[in-house]
Amino acid sequence: MTVVNGNHCTIRTSCTDCPLHALEGFRPFTPDQLSFISHFKVGEFTANxxxxxxxxxxxxxxxxxxxxGWGFRHKVLDDGRRQILNYVLPGSLVGLQGSLLGEMQHSVEALxxxxxxxxxRDRIDELFRNHPALAYDVTWIAAxxxxxxxxxxxxxxxxxxxxxxxxLLAALAERSRVTGQSKTKNGDPVHLPITQVHVADTLGLSVVHTNKTLRKLADRNLIRWLDRGCEVRNVTTLAEVAGWELPEEFGRPFL
Structure with a gap:
C-alpha cells in the first residue's frame, strides 16, 4: 500500500467516475488514456x-x-517572511517540479x-514514452x-x-468557477477561502496596506469580507479594474 506523509493511500474514486469529467472546463480522456491513468494512479491522499x-x-x-479543495505554493525566507506563489485547485498538478528536477523548490500547503x-513519480517516463498526447497535456499544464x-x-x-x-480576486474567482469549487451560476457571488493575510503574502503588501486596499473594493460593492473568506460579487468589474481580460478556457487537460 502506498504511504504519503505517513498516511496510507487507498483509491476511493475511480478514474472512470472522476467528478472532474462532469465539468465543462476539463477535457475527456480517450479510453486508452483513461486505462493508463487508472493504472498510473496508486491512491488518494487527504489533508486537513x-x-x-x-x-x-x-x-x-x-x-x-x-x-x-484548495491549496497554495509558497516559499519562506529565513526570517519567516512568506511569499505565496500561486494557488492550486482541482485539476492542478502538484509535485511535477520535484519529479523532473529532483527536489521541490517551493512548499505546498492545504488551504x-x-x-x-x-x-x-517513477512512471512519469512511461507516460512520455508511450502516451504522447498525455505528455503534451503535462507540457500544457506547465505552460x-x-x-x-x-x-x-x-x-x-x-x-x-x-x-x-x-x-488576484478576479482570477481566483474565475478559477473557482471553472473547477467546480463555486457552486454558483454566472454572475452569482463566488466564495474564496482566503484571508487578508493570504492576499498580503501573495501580493507582497503589508497586512495594513492590504486591508485599506480591499476596503476600497468593498466600498464599490465588488467584494465582501466574511469571517472565513472573501465573497467576490462582481468578477467582470474586478477584471476591468485590474486591466485584465478574463480567459476563455474550455477542455483544459488534467491527469
Whole structure:
C-alpha cells in the first residue's frame, strides 16, 4: 500500500467516475488514456487545512492531481517572511517540479481540506514514452502555470495595489468557477477561502496596506469580507479594474 506523509493511500474514486469529467472546463480522456491513468494512479491522499503536502528541498516519490479543495505554493525566507506563489485547485498538478528536477523548490500547503490523486513519480517516463498526447497535456499544464506566474509577476512589478488586488480576486474567482469549487451560476457571488493575510503574502503588501486596499473594493460593492473568506460579487468589474481580460478556457487537460 502506498504511504504519503505517513498516511496510507487507498483509491476511493475511480478514474472512470472522476467528478472532474462532469465539468465543462476539463477535457475527456480517450479510453486508452483513461486505462493508463487508472493504472498510473496508486491512491488518494487527504489533508486537513494547514497541512503540508510537499516541503521545499524534499525529494518526493509521488506527484499529485488535486481532486477536491484548495491549496497554495509558497516559499519562506529565513526570517519567516512568506511569499505565496500561486494557488492550486482541482485539476492542478502538484509535485511535477520535484519529479523532473529532483527536489521541490517551493512548499505546498492545504488551504482547505483537500483530496489529491497520487501517482508514482517513477512512471512519469512511461507516460512520455508511450502516451504522447498525455505528455503534451503535462507540457500544457506547465505552460499554463508559467502564464499564471507571468501575470502575478506583472502585478507585483507594475500594477498598483488596487489593481493587483482586483486581479488576484478576479482570477481566483474565475478559477473557482471553472473547477467546480463555486457552486454558483454566472454572475452569482463566488466564495474564496482566503484571508487578508493570504492576499498580503501573495501580493507582497503589508497586512495594513492590504486591508485599506480591499476596503476600497468593498466600498464599490465588488467584494465582501466574511469571517472565513472573501465573497467576490462582481468578477467582470474586478477584471476591468485590474486591466485584465478574463480567459476563455474550455477542455483544459488534467491527469
Amino acid at each position: 487545512a494547514g497541512a503540508t503536502i510537499l516541503v521545499e528541498g524534499a525529494h518526493s516519490a509521488h506527484l499529485f492531481t488535486v481532486l477536491e 482547505t481540506p483537500m483530496t489529491l490523486c497520487v501517482f508514482e 499554463r502555470e508559467e502564464r499564471i506566474l507571468d501575470e502575478h509577476l506583472l502585478s507585483i512589478g507594475r500594477r498598483s495595489a488596487l489593481e493587483r488586488s482586483a486581479y
